[in-house]
Amino acid sequence: MLTIGMFVAERYEIMGKIGAGGMSDVYKARDHILGRFVAIKVLKQEFSEDVNFVVKFRTEAQSAAGLEHPNIVNIYDVGSEAGMHYIVMEYVEGVTLKTYIEKKGQLTYKEAVSIAIQVGRGIEAAHAKNIIHRDIKPQNILISTEGKAKVTDFGIARAVSNNTISADVMGSVHYASPEQARNGFVDDKSDIYSLGIVMYEMVTGRVPFDGETTVSIAIQHLQEEMIVPSTYAPELPVSFEKIILKCTQKSPDRRYANISDLLVDLKQVLVRPNTDFVKIADSSQNKTRIIGDREVNEIKHARTTQREEIPEEEEDIEDEEEDEEEGFLNPRLEKAVTIGGIIAAVIIVCLVVYFVGNIFGIFGGTPEKEPETERTEHTLINTEKEEAEQVTMIRVIGKTVAEAKSELYELKLGIREAGTEASDEYEKGQIVRQDIEEGTLVDVNTTVYVYVSTGAAEVGVPNVEGYDSDAAMNMITDAGFHPARDYAYSDTVASGKVISQDPKAGEPAKKGDTVTIMVSQGKEAVVVPDVYNKPQEQATNELTQAGLSVSSVSTAYSDTVAAGNVMEQSIASGKYVDKGTNITIVVSAGSNKSYYFCKATISLPPGREDDVASADITLVGSDGQQIQSWPDTKRFPITITASDIENCDSGTIKITWYLKDGTSSNQSQDVIFTKQ
Numbered sequence: 001m002l003t004i005g006m007f008v009a010e011r012y013e014i015m016g017k018i019g020a021g022g023m024s025d026v027y028k029a030r031d032h033i034l035g036r037f038v039a040i041k042v043l044k045q046e047f048s049e050d051v052n053f054v055v056k057f058r059t060e061a062q063s064a065a066g067l068e069h070p071n072i073v074n075i076y077d078v079g080s081e082a083g084m085h086y087i088v089m090e091y092v093e094g095v096t097l098k099t100y101i102e103k104k105g106q107l108t109y110k111e112a113v114s115i116a117i118q119v120g121r122g123i124e125a126a127h128a129k130n131i132i133h134r135d136i137k138p139q140n141i142l143i144s145t146e147g148k149a150k151v152t153d154f155g156i157a158r159a160v161s162n163n164t165i166s167a168d169v170m171g172s173v174h175y176a177s178p179e180q181a182r183n184g185f186v187d188d189k190s191d192i193y194s195l196g197i198v199m200y201e202m203v204t205g206r207v208p209f210d211g212e213t214t215v216s217i218a219i220q221h222l223q224e225e226m227i228v229p230s231t232y233a234p235e236l237p238v239s240f241e242k243i244i245l246k247c248t249q250k251s252p253d254r255r256y257a258n259i260s261d262l263l264v265d266l267k268q269v270l271v272r273p274n275t276d277f278v279k280i281a282d283s284s285q286n287k288t289r290i291i292g293d294r295e296v297n298e299i300k301h302a303r304t305t306q307r308e309e310i311p312e313e314e315e316d317i318e319d320e321e322e323d324e325e326e327g328f329l330n331p332r333l334e335k336a337v338t339i340g341g342i343i344a345a346v347i348i349v350c351l352v353v354y355f356v357g358n359i360f361g362i363f364g365g366t367p368e369k370e371p372e373t374e375r376t377e378h379t380l381i382n383t384e385k386e387e388a389e390q391v392t393m394i395r396v397i398g399k400t401v402a403e404a405k406s407e408l409y410e411l412k413l414g415i416r417e418a419g420t421e422a423s424d425e426y427e428k429g430q431i432v433r434q435d436i437e438e439g440t441l442v443d444v445n446t447t448v449y450v451y452v453s454t455g456a457a458e459v460g461v462p463n464v465e466g467y468d469s470d471a472a473m474n475m476i477t478d479a480g481f482h483p484a485r486d487y488a489y490s491d492t493v494a495s496g497k498v499i500s501q502d503p504k505a506g507e508p509a510k511k512g513d514t515v516t517i518m519v520s521q522g523k524e525a526v527v528v529p530d531v532y533n534k535p536q537e538q539a540t541n542e543l544t545q546a547g548l549s550v551s552s553v554s555t556a557y558s559d560t561v562a563a564g565n566v567m568e569q570s571i572a573s574g575k576y577v578d579k580g581t582n583i584t585i586v587v588s589a590g591s592n593k594s595y596y597f598c599k600a601t602i603s604l605p606p607g608r609e610d611d612v613a614s615a616d617i618t619l620v621g622s623d624g625q626q627i628q629s630w631p632d633t634k635r636f637p638i639t640i641t642a643s644d645i646e647n648c649d650s651g652t653i654k655i656t657w658y659l660k661d662g663t664s665s666n667q668s669q670d671v672i673f674t675k676q
Contacts (some may be wrong), residue, residue: 001025002014002017002025002027002040002042004016004522004523004525004578005576008029008040008079008081008086009077009079009081011031011032011033012029012030012031012032012038012040012088013029013030013032013576014027014028014029014040015027015028015029015030015037015525015576016028016489016495016521016522016523016524016525017495017496017521017522018039018487018521020469020470020496021139023043023044023047024041024042024043024044024047025041025042025044026039026040026041026042027039027040027042028040028091029088029091030576031088036091037091038076038088038089038090038091039073039088039089039090039091039092040086040087040088040089041086041087041089042084042085042086043057043084043085043086047085048083048084048085054080054085057085058078058085061075061078061087062078063131064126064131064154065077065078066129067125067126067129067131067154069121069122069125069126070121070148070150071118071119071121071122071125071148071149071150071151072122072125072126072150072151072152072154073089073090073092073142073150073151073152073153074089074090075087075088075089075090075154076088076089076090089152090150092142092144092150093144093145094142094143094144094145095142095143096138096139096140096141096142096143097115097138097139097141097142097143097149097198097202098137098138098139098141099484099485100138100143101138101201101202101205102482102484103484105205106202106203106204106205106232106233107202107203109203109233109235109236109237109240109269109273110270111202112199112202112203112240113240113266113269113270114149114270115141115143115149115202116195116198116199116202116266117263117266117267118148118149118150119136119141119149119151119195119198120195120259120262120263120266121263122149122150122151123136123151123188123191123195123259124259124260124263126151126154127188127191127258127259131154132186132187132188132190132191133151133153133154133191133194134180134186134190134191135153135175135194136151136175136191136194136195136198137172137174137175137194137197137198138198138201138202139172140152140153141198172207173214173217173218173221174197174207174209174210174217175194175197175198175207176194176218176221177189177190177193177194177221177252178193178221178222178250179252181218181219181221181222182218182222187252188258188259189252189255189256190252191259192247192255192256192258192259192262193247193248193249193252193255195247195259195262196243196244196245196246196247196248196255197248199240199243199244199247200226200229200244200248203229203232203233203236203240203244204229204232204233205232206232208226208227208229208248209221209224209226221250222250226248228241228245229241229244237269237273237274238273238274238275238276239265239268239269239272239273239274239275239276239277239278240269240273242276242278242280243262243265243266243269243278245280246278246280247262249280253281254280254281265277265278389443389444390441390442390443390444391411391412391413391441391442391444392439392440392441392442393413393434393436393437393438393439393440393441393442393448394407394408394411394438395434395438396408396415396431396434396448396450397426397430397431397432397433397434398426398430398431399430399431400429400430400431401415401417401429401431401450401452404431404450408448411444412444412445413442413444413445413446413447413448414445414446414447414448415447415448415449415450416447416448416449416450417449417450417451417452418435418449418450418451419451419452420451420452420453420454421433421451421452421453421454422453422454422455422456422457422458423453423454423455423456423457424456424457424480424511424512426453427453427455428453428454428455429452429453430452430453431450431451431452431453432451432452432453433450433451434448434449434450434451435448435449435450436448455510456510456511456512457510457511458508458509458510459479459480459508459509459510459511460505460506460507460508460509461476461479461481461501461503461504461505461506461507461508461509461515462475462476462479462505463501463505463506464476464498464501464505464517465498465499465500465501465505466493466497466498467497467498468496468497468498469485469496469497469498469517469519472485472498472501472517473485473517476515476517479511480511480512481509481511481512481513481514481515482512482513482514482515483514483515483516483517484514484515484516484517485516485517485518485519486516486517486518486519487518487519487520487521488518488519488520488521489520489521489522489523489524489579490520490521490522490523491523491578491579491580493520494520494522495520495521495522496519496520497519497520498517498518498519498520499518499519499520500517500518501515501516501517501518502515502516502518503515523578523579523580524547524578524579525576525577525578525579526546526547526548526576526577526578526579526581527546527574527575527576528543528546528548528569528571528572528573528574528575528576528577528583529542529543529546529573530573530574531543531566531569531573531585532566532567532568532569532573533561533562533565533566533567534565534566535564535565535566536553536564536565536566536585536587539566539569539585540553540585543583543585547579547580548577548579548580548581548582548583549580549581549582549583550582550583550584550585551582551583551584552584553584553585553586553587554584554585554586554587555586555587555588555589556568556586556587556588556589557588557589557590557591557592558588558589558590558591559591559592559593561588562588562590563588563589563590564587564588565587565588566585566586566587566588567586567587567588568585568586569583569584569585569586570583570584570585571583593646593647594646594647594649594675595643595644595645595646595675595676596645596648596649596673596674596675596676597641597642597643597645597673597674597675597676598619598627598640598641598642598643598645598651598671598673598674599639599640599641599674600639600640600653600669600671601637601638601639601640602615602617602633602636602637602638602639602640602653602655602669603636603637604636604637605657605667608657608659611659611660611661612636612657612658612659612660613634613658613659613660614632614633614634614658615632615633615634615636615655615656615657615658616629616630616631616632616633616655616656616658617629617630617631617633617638617640617653617654617655618630618653618654618655619640619642619651619652619653619654619671620651620652620653620654621645621648621650621651622648622649622650622651622652623647623648625648627642627645627648627651628640628642640653643676644676645673648673649672649673649675650670650671650672650673651670651671651673652668652669652670652671653668653669653670653671654666654667654668655667655668655669
């Protein structure tokens with residue numbers, strides 16, 4: 001596992017972990033060569049040890065690296081290091097479309113169309129290079145903070161689908177096309193189908209097919225018709241709904257011919273949303289389709305690989321359903337139908353014989369004949385009497401008391417609330433139970449007693465703090481709640497673990513309520529600002545605002561930095577460190593030098609006024625360094641001066657006298673300097 005501060009390829013500095021999946025972990029890193037943030041996807045250990053998978057993974061990633069488009073997360077580099085295999089890609093500041101949908105519940109059709117167009121453009125660019133994504137789903141679509149949609153993991157799906165990896169590692173089967181579900185031929189229309197499911201989820205807040213196992217969901221993609229999205233989104237324009245329905249046709253031939261055609265219609269939605277301009281091929285001749293033996297065997301083979309996941313009872317039910325859908329009648333059902341048919345035939349024959357016998361007097365002789373008018377009146381009177389005395393009870397479960405009262409009053413029945421019950425199935429105020437079953441004959445004016453829902457029963461929210469985020473999401477789902485997650489930096493909780501949850505553990509909540517977890521991104525990394533030669537107060541403020549702690553301040557003399565300004569900082573500027581890191585600064589106390597001044601008068605030696613031609617005069621400090629010189633001096637007396645003498649308070653004046661006769665003599669004179 002990579003940790004903050006580690007380097008990959010001696011280039012990418014790890015800033016922190018930002019995500020995890022079944023196949024890989026994703027980290028934010030800084031590219032120190034190009035000076036930009038990148039995302040690094042690192043294969044988990046179990047896949048890194050599979051040589052065949054690694055080869056396919058690298059090949060497909062390198063192929064996808066050729067894709068450059070504003071709506072595709074670009075791949076920069078592919079590599080391996082110390083048994084670790086990784087992909088370096090564009091870093092997108094934002095969230096996945098899945099998280100975005102979870103936060104908003106349902107997107108407006110305009111926002112959904114805008115995202116779909118952007119995603120479609122990215123897919124279009126890939127299809128133009130004969131690259132099929134194969135795993136379009138909200139988890140693989142990123143929404144940046146600027147609102148731009150980008151598709152990620154191009155080419156990775158091929159490597160995964162060609163390897164033996166369980167469905168939970170691949171991701172959700174909720175978005176797989178029917179041909180993918182049956183392991184059939186996959187082309188660009190499979191991506192169109194998956195995008196259609198994504199659009200469905202954006203506007204409804206749910207997927208059209210769901211179930212306990214991946215197999216049951218795959219079968220729904222193959223056999224069941226989806227509930228139209230307008231059922232959950234009544235305001236959805238007809239044009240956008242028909243686009244979704246066309247994209248998700250079970251037969252690839254009835255979908256859009258290509259992603260470009262889909263984009264044309266999506267743009268039309270924004271111009272004329274309520275115009276029915278989408279054309280879906282007539283399916284009247286394809287209502288019943290006999291699946292060939294080859295397809296049957298493929299589907300059964302695909303299901304066999306999942307058998308160990310399915311309880312034996314569920315296998316029996318699914319086998320019966322599959323046989324019926326494929327045209328093969330289950331032996332048990334066939335036997336029941338045959339026996340039922342024989343019994344029904346016998347009953348019908350008996351009834352016919354009975355009525356014919358009564359007409360001709362076979363059973364009990366010829367009946368006395370009543371006058372036609374009298375018999376008719378008698379029959380009408382009896383019928384009216386029976387209708388006035390009894391009515392058939394209707395079903396009022398799922399209705400409000402007011403709705404039930406209106407319908408029961410029409411039948412001349414009364415209604416009374418007998419009590420309340422909690423219900424996960426029926427909303428608060430709806431009837432959950434009635435004391436007289438539907439279809440029962442009851443006397444008019446009978447009072448029906450009903451029990452009214454108080455809403456879902458409240459249960460305690462599970463404690464998921466400290467757990468890995470994926471495990472926490474599963475625990476929340478298993479408890480009957482809807483999980484959602486957000487991210488935050490933490491100095492105390494490891495990256496990927498749950499910092500907190502809302503509602504808190506143990507607090508009562510209704511099943512189906514949303515439980516939000518806050519997931520740690522580890523310690524926040526901050527960049528150290530440059531405070532060199534800045535006043536101490538300003539430097540302290542800048543370091544504090546950057547998230548650093550100024551732990552100590554010291555002073556030192558400096559000949560180059562003005563007094564009061566920062567001359568040193570303990571951590572170099574531009575380096576990334578954890579937020580809250582201590583840093584020390586050194587403030588200049590100014591220069592530590594002393595400066596002196598020398599002034600002296602030089603006269604000719606007594607009695608030699610006429611003999612001296614010239615003299616060389618040199619001022620030397622007490623430290624032995626020459627301070628200044630006055631060569632070839634000819635006029636005397638002469639006053640010499642020297643200033644800005646550093647850290648030296650005395651010296652010696654050395655004189656060489658040159659006589660007219662060509663000889664010379666030396667003379668020295670000690671002097672004390674005056675401090676400036």
